[in-house]
Amino acid sequence: MSEVKRYRGAPENEFFSGMVVKEEDYDAAVLVGTGYRDERDSLQLQLAAAVEQLAHLNNLRGFANSMIDICFEGGNADGGQIQEYGVNHGLLKPEVRSDRCEGACACAEYGFPTECFRRTPALTGAPDNASQKPAIQD
Numbered sequence: 659m660s661e662v663k664r665y666r667g668a669p670e671n672e673f674f675s676g677m678v679v680k681e682e683d684y685d686a687a688v689l690v691g692t693g694y695r696d697e698r699d700s701l702q703l704q705l706a707a708a709v710e711q712l713a714h715l716n717n718l719r720g721f722a723n724s725m726i727d728i729c730f731e732g733g734n735a736d737g738g739q740i741q742e743y744g745v746n747h748g749l750l751k752p753e754v755r756s757d758r759c760e761g762a763c764a765c766a767e768y769g770f771p772t773e774c775f776r777r778t779p780a781l782t783g784a785p786d787n788a789s790q791k792p793a794i795q796d
Contacts, residue, residue: 714748714780721747741775750775 724743728735735743744750755774758766765774779785 710779717748717778717780721749744775749778749780751778752776 721743724747725735725740728739741750745752752773753776754771755765756771759774759776763774765772
């Protein structure tokens with residue numbers, strides 16, 4: 659693509675191989691280009707969100723398959739095993755707490771400090787930096 663140079667008047671005594679356009683045409687082209695860049699940036703954000711959602715879906719699928727495998731093997735899953743699989747598949751995140759969590763959480767029953775299992779964005783649907791709802795411990 660050739661380079662477009664902006665001139666207020668005709669270039670004087672200058673050799674150049676670019677294309678000369680009127681100032682108002684150049685300004686209009688810049689506005690169109692800015693619109694395309696904005697649209698590109700918006701699409702990139704949408705793509706990143708879709709990739710994140712796909713990763714969360716894969717985590718949920720892995721967890722569900724682990725639970726089904728337990729059923730097919732004739733076993734039962736207890737709370738500790740479910741938490742372990744939740745951590746392994748990125749659905750729960752262990753967090754050491756020195757005080758009670760907000761919301762429904764049984765952390766206080768175990769004394770402090772204690773390990774609390776927090777729901778990740780794969781379960782909450784919230785962005786990674788949002789506060790996370792605690793998983794109820796058994």
